[in-house]
Amino acid sequence: MNNKNYQIGIIGASGYTGSELARILINHPQTDIVAITSESHKGKKFSDLHGQFSGIVDMELVSADQLDVTGLDVLFLALPHGVSMEFVKRWKESGIKIIDLSGDFRLSSPEIYEVWYKKDHTYPEGFDTAVYGMPELHAEAIKKAKLVANPGCYPTASILSLAPLFRSKLGIDPDGAIIDAKSGITGAGIKASNTTHFSNVNDNFKAYGIGSHRHTVEIQEQLSFLVKKSVNLQFTPHLLPVDRGILATSYLKIEKEMSQKKLDAMYLDFYRDKPFVRIRKQAPSIKDVRGSNYADVFPFWDARTNRAIIISAIDNLVKGAAGQAVHNMNLMLGLEESMGLHQVPMQP
Amino acid sequence: MNNKNYQIGIIGASGYTGSELARILINHPQTDIVAITSESHKGKKFSDLHGQFSGIVDMELVSADQLDVTGLDVLFLALPHGVSMEFVKRWKESGIKIIDLSGDFRLSSPEIYEVWYKKDHTYPEGFDTAVYGMPELHAEAIKKAKLVANPGCYPTASILSLAPLFRSKLGIDPDGAIIDAKSGITGAGIKASNTTHFSNVNDNFKAYGIGSHRHTVEIQEQLSFLVKKSVNLQFTPHLLPVDRGILATSYLKIEKEMSQKKLDAMYLDFYRDKPFVRIRKQAPSIKDVRGSNYADVFPFWDARTNRAIIISAIDNLVKGAAGQAVHNMNLMLGLEESMGLHQVPMQP
Amino acid sequence: MNNKNYQIGIIGASGYTGSELARILINHPQTDIVAITSESHKGKKFSDLHGQFSGIVDMELVSADQLDVTGLDVLFLALPHGVSMEFVKRWKESGIKIIDLSGDFRLSSPEIYEVWYKKDHTYPEGFDTAVYGMPELHAEAIKKAKLVANPGCYPTASILSLAPLFRSKLGIDPDGAIIDAKSGITGAGIKASNTTHFSNVNDNFKAYGIGSHRHTVEIQEQLSFLVKKSVNLQFTPHLLPVDRGILATSYLKIEKEMSQKKLDAMYLDFYRDKPFVRIRKQAPSIKDVRGSNYADVFPFWDARTNRAIIISAIDNLVKGAAGQAVHNMNLMLGLEESMGLHQVPMQP
Amino acid sequence: MNNKNYQIGIIGASGYTGSELARILINHPQTDIVAITSESHKGKKFSDLHGQFSGIVDMELVSADQLDVTGLDVLFLALPHGVSMEFVKRWKESGIKIIDLSGDFRLSSPEIYEVWYKKDHTYPEGFDTAVYGMPELHAEAIKKAKLVANPGCYPTASILSLAPLFRSKLGIDPDGAIIDAKSGITGAGIKASNTTHFSNVNDNFKAYGIGSHRHTVEIQEQLSFLVKKSVNLQFTPHLLPVDRGILATSYLKIEKEMSQKKLDAMYLDFYRDKPFVRIRKQAPSIKDVRGSNYADVFPFWDARTNRAIIISAIDNLVKGAAGQAVHNMNLMLGLEESMGLHQVPMQP
Incomplete structure (x- = not known):
């Protein structure tokens, strides 16, 4: 076991993807959530938005613009498509591993993106390095990736x-x-x-x-x-x-x-x-x-x-968003791939 | 308008088909429900089984075996397949129009029935007269039918x-x-x-x-x-x-x-x-x-x-069972085909 | 039976109360819905808003401001509180019977209204004539009323x-x-x-x-x-x-x-x-x-x-809104009180 | 941390309480589930009953009668009331800590039990030692208890x-x-x-x-x-x-x-x-x-x-059954009381 946990930022707190990332990562044995951002709710507590985290994650939300990413190991982007590409661009030189849960880098080219998403792509260079983050198909590439596009x-x-x-x-x-x-x-x-x-x-x-x-x-x-x-x-x-x-x-x-x-x-x-x-x-x-x-x-x-x-x-x-993202993180960090993902399905 | 309403029997009270038939027929302008049968609940009131009919249909349930069908115009069989064929056989000479909501006479032959239903057919002659009761395809045949097999x-x-x-x-x-x-x-x-x-x-x-x-x-x-x-x-x-x-x-x-x-x-x-x-x-x-x-x-x-x-x-x-059955009844009786079927869909 | 049906206007089409009024009144034997209003959806068809009415009520929605109420017998106001009082005021001299489904005239005085609804009341005179429309308690008064406040x-x-x-x-x-x-x-x-x-x-x-x-x-x-x-x-x-x-x-x-x-x-x-x-x-x-x-x-x-x-x-x-309103209408028009209200409860 | 995990038996696999105990205990850091019993499903796999455990808990179910409890540390009884008391009686001398999730020992006396449960109590002596397992009220007594009656x-x-x-x-x-x-x-x-x-x-x-x-x-x-x-x-x-x-x-x-x-x-x-x-x-x-x-x-x-x-x-x-039971187990074993119970509430 490492002495030092990995330092994690979640960009985008208000949606379900953000809250699911927190649900999983808070019990992951090798990560610390050190920042969660929200533009529309900055200043509030995370648990004000998601009452289930009351007493569990009461961290104050900050604006992504004011976030100092120095020292972070992994950034999860839980943002709408079109918005996410801007943050990938912003942090491209930071060296921090980025897992983008939006659709912005999942396709093979910006041209195809623009046809199906009916939107200009403002960071087409991202496609050169982005890896499609489905571990069952692309585990080796994911392990070496700096930018993973988490599947839909x-x-x-x-x-x-x-x-x-x-x-x-x-x-x-x-x-x-x-x-x-x-x-x-x-x-x-x-x-x-x-x-x-x-x-x-x-x-x-x-x-x-x-x-x-x-x-x-x-x-x-x-x-x-x-x-x-x-x-x-x-x-x-x-x-x-x-x-x-x-x-x-x-x-x-x-x-x-x-x-x-x-x-x-x-x-x-x-x-x-x-x-x-x-x-x-x-x-x-x-x-x-x-x-x-x-x-x-x-x-x-x-x-x-x-x-x-x-x-x-x-x-x-989970498998369709936050869980697969944590799976990708484990691969990118060289951890055991199922670490922190042992939740038993909840039935009923 | 007729002075005399048609006399209706519902055979099989305990299921959803029976209760839906009652829901529709109780407000049909030219029918009277005169008997509802149940073997397992005979002696109880219909509204004991289906509380929503409290004060609306409190009629006592009788055994089909004791039912005197004389004077009835239409029988709806709301019975499981395999059981229904016995009652079709029993009342074949009665002259009463029968609408069978089970699967017993929907197919083209007893042989095919036996393959897919994995059960012997005890009244194969029924297939000679049964009409598949889908009014959009077979209205003319339904109008003349004595036995209608209501579609699944x-x-x-x-x-x-x-x-x-x-x-x-x-x-x-x-x-x-x-x-x-x-x-x-x-x-x-x-x-x-x-x-x-x-x-x-x-x-x-x-x-x-x-x-x-x-x-x-x-x-x-x-x-x-x-x-x-x-x-x-x-x-x-x-x-x-x-x-x-x-x-x-x-x-x-x-x-x-x-x-x-x-x-x-x-x-x-x-x-x-x-x-x-x-x-x-x-x-x-x-x-x-x-x-x-x-x-x-x-x-x-x-x-x-x-x-x-x-x-x-x-x-x-409704369209998949009781409503289509009443539609068939209207056709068989020479009534306007949508009579009693003007319920507006319930949303929300 | 009258030869002439009563002419009905529904003011406010977009909510559930409006659609439930239409669901009931369309099958009421003595009413014709002659107008349905909506400010935000005028020009659309009623069935564009409420798809279940497709082919049943395709009437075009009009603005209440342009509605000519001459010849109407009853107006149902299916409007938010605060808005409804304005329309009661507008049509107070019309002689048309009004059934207000909002909370604007349910209480005993404008003063109490203002305390609990935290809003000024712009037509306090309405309280003098409004009758609380619960037929089980106030049937005689409802029969004579011009303005009925339908209960919450x-x-x-x-x-x-x-x-x-x-x-x-x-x-x-x-x-x-x-x-x-x-x-x-x-x-x-x-x-x-x-x-x-x-x-x-x-x-x-x-x-x-x-x-x-x-x-x-x-x-x-x-x-x-x-x-x-x-x-x-x-x-x-x-x-x-x-x-x-x-x-x-x-x-x-x-x-x-x-x-x-x-x-x-x-x-x-x-x-x-x-x-x-x-x-x-x-x-x-x-x-x-x-x-x-x-x-x-x-x-x-x-x-x-x-x-x-x-x-x-x-x-x-229904009993908590549109059905009770139609019950009130029946009383106000001297009709049999349960007319058009025989829908059997839908279970399941 | 202990080198040796505590050995756990779950008596009664088929209900929700049994499956929830497994869901929690499988990820508890200091327990091993070593036996799960079922009379009606013995010989099947636990995951045959509860498909969500496929590949997670595929252990074969055994009859409680054939269970050798030697070496077990804790038994959870996930049985109907009336049945549970028999097993408490059977294992009373075993020295194994028992947490009974039924209602059999929650009340203050067998007499009161018999009034409200309308059933004879066959092990009245159990009331002498049973502790009502609500940690917020009775933590000290629970720590010393051999038999805990888990609250309703x-x-x-x-x-x-x-x-x-x-x-x-x-x-x-x-x-x-x-x-x-x-x-x-x-x-x-x-x-x-x-x-x-x-x-x-x-x-x-x-x-x-x-x-x-x-x-x-x-x-x-x-x-x-x-x-x-x-x-x-x-x-x-x-x-x-x-x-x-x-x-x-x-x-x-x-x-x-x-x-x-x-x-x-x-x-x-x-x-x-x-x-x-x-x-x-x-x-x-x-x-x-x-x-x-x-x-x-x-x-x-x-x-x-x-x-x-x-x-x-x-x-x-969870708090009303299996989670509170594990909380009681932690107290009885001298473990940190929230161990294994850090699941974040699942919303949505």
Whole structure:
């Protein structure tokens, strides 16, 4: 054990990502949270915003502009896309490891970013060094990275579902994949809106962003790196009346000979020694992973239709955001990769 | 207006279908509920089982065995499959119109029934006269029928989504359709079980019956009649943490030239003069139809992937069960088809 | 039956009260909705705001300022308090019957209003003619009224719970009553806020307005008229993770001899011939009345502690708002009092 | 730090208490779970029952009858009342510390137990040594105890709310207290029943056990020890549509001079150095403590009515069961009392 803990700054306190980072890091054995920033709430206590931290994290929030980052080891950016890139730029020479939880550096180029995010990118050089922070695919690159782009929540569930098939030599049709995904409302953020009003969500369910959600391109890119072809797949998000969790149901025709046994073996092999992917023997539910960093993946072979159906479940705020970010931090700091991430899923 | 109301019997009081039939029929202007049966609760009042009917329907429940059906005009069978066929058989000579809400006579033959329901069929002759009670497809046959097999809830949402495309001359691949469907818990019935325990459903979500749900064959058969080919499609049900409602997201490649405008026109044309199908211009949510007999259908054309994505929403207990049954009754009795079915959806 | 239906205007379309009025009135046999107003949404269709009315109420919204009220019979004001008084004033000479669903004229004087609502009252003369629109207490006055102040949701549940005891000659201590009330989120209105954000409500529960909620004085006044003494009681509201419904648990010591039988008899007697109050023999749940105009009341005598505990349940949007308003309209127009209000509670 | 961890047995795996004990103990730095028992599921894996433990606790369940307790340090009994007493009796001579989470030894005598639990007590001698395991009241006795009776969930929330007032010298009327409590459905256990069916709970709310709930006597006894008088108070439980959490709203008249400041000071003083009671400055919600061992208590003084209103919130499965049990274990073993109990509440 080190004598000295790593010094951590959380940039952006007001959202769910910020509060989840604090929830995890406060019990991490080798980190100290030394600063949390907020522009709109500076001067307040962190626990004034997030009452659950009363008596646990009562630290005063400071403006990011006034933050002296000297001596910090890691910065987590829990900011909206478009805002995050400015802070990456600001601290690019500081030598501090940065984990960006926004979408600003997840794609392969600023050009593609500008098409799907409909926004100019003000720090295109960042793409040269940013590493896509999915440990199951890119652990070696993450270990050496100074800037990690933490994956989106839907892409995490979707890519983990399909990666083994896209890396296989099965000759699948990469454009044939359909991902029908369902997310809890925290995916829409902490801000009050018609979308997040209780009575519009409770006892309700709907699809949104049909054919146009920007996570589509993030999924396509990562899968295209695996299959070494362009990918043009279907991704449809839906809004569940739950707080947390994503469940993705993915469909892919397989023309070559396949069986349940072969499919299981392929998935078990792909995720061997990946501590947070659990290959299940039955369809997981989102409470099986709630509050934890696990991704539960269930591959099913339908011999009647020659389709693989993959069900995956994650907590969008943990494996889909703050937990995966801490996993990335562990890799970047050379720590044991699951350190501080042993929370058991909370069911019920 | 008739002076004399039609005399109605509801066979099976204890489930949600029975209580929804009573909710609708009690305010129908041309029906009197004269008997409600229950084997396990005979002697109790209907409102003892369903407290919301206190002071509204306090009628005593009787055993179906002791029911004198003389003088009745319509019998609704709100019974489990396997049980329902016995009562259809019992009353086959009575001349009374029967609407069976179970799955016992929905398929094209007893042989197919026995494969998917894993149960012997004890009244195979019933298939000769039973009419599949989906008014949007079979109104003329329903008007003349003595025995109507009321469609399943998932099939109602699924068939209404895809019927226009399967009847079109677009040369679609009938085996390419994928229906990813999500249902409220009432679809699992009123019986207490691990499946229906609050803490297993609340804040949760899961898939079930993957590749094997028996509604698959019902959907396939009805669509095959339209496309005049066999159909081998994918149907995946999921369990939503809501009481009522089904939302189905259906995917189908279209190789011929298509556009949003053409697709809209095709759907509007197909459902012209169908009072309960509303073609929407945006994706419906399940509360848009809750408590009502409407089916909201939103056809979307994704030019990037050449796929039609159809979203449909129904209340599984109304359009997917009791409401559609009353619609069938109206047709069988020669009444205006929407009579008694003008409930406005309850949102919030 | 009249040949001519009554002509109705709904002032204020965007909230839940407006949409519930439309849900009820559209199926009322003697009313036509001829105008619905909205300042912020004028020009849009009513069904653009409330998608469930698609194809049912597609009427264009107009500004109240441009509304020609000539020929209208009844105006429902579904407006925030403070705004409503201006419209009552504007139309005071029109002769049109007005039912105000805000809190502007519920109290006994403008002075008390100003204390509890912390706002000047700009039409104090309105208090001279306004009748408190609780049909169970004031039916005769309502029949003759031109201006009815529709009761608040909490007061409806609370007053109906305690009225029989406060009118009795039991010598109860009027300051000893404690009302612990729990409401669904629709009581907080349709506006998006931290309070109504799904993740702050779902799987959650809290008290609010402790010791200071303005419905306290409304309850106190109505009960003081019955007991003919001043009343200074305790009222604590709580926020339930449900859309609709109020359940109030009220406590009152009774020093005189009492029994369950006597208590039941007192309540049955008090509410004899009141079509919407159901005296129950077991504690009601809020779904027993959801979507309906019923108030379910369960009086319980605890001989161990000498306390009456009264449980009441209403739908805050129906009996606590739009339904009670239509009940008042029926009385004001000389119609059968339950006309158009026969919706069966929706459970599940 | 010890080299050797304490060896723990969990008796009763199938319920929520068993799974919560495992969730906490698996990350406790000084315990090893060495055996988990189940009669109905012996031979299965723990994670077969509770899927969230997949890959975390896959230990095989054994019958308690076949359990060799030699070498164990602590036994947690997560069994129904009536069953638990048999195991306490069986292991009374073993020398192993026992924490009983049932109601079997919480009351002051077998006679009172038999009145309220309507059941014979088969091990009355147990009452001689059992200590009521509420660390905030009885820490010294718990440290020396061999048998701890872990408090009920409602009593934990209720007693923590009222203890400072009952121990004060304010001359309160002990029979005047009213506790209006609301609990999540997990309080009703994991067993499927009408009570726990999703559609009977979701979007619903009701009172139950009015005037007769057996937690009443447990609360009364503990408060009577503080006030040194008999206590005959009112306790009314309600069922919330949430998984976890209890919120209790307690009312008590105070005739002596009081103020908000005095009340706050009294509560802060009473709970000084109690690591899991947080005196809040605003009313807590149940998500402020969800998943954690905190009890949040908010004392409010209503000068208008001369009443103290106390709001308390706990997680019924943690502070109200498994967490408090581990707290007791820490005390019994001489460990730091908050060890292994630093879970941050999970909001959202």
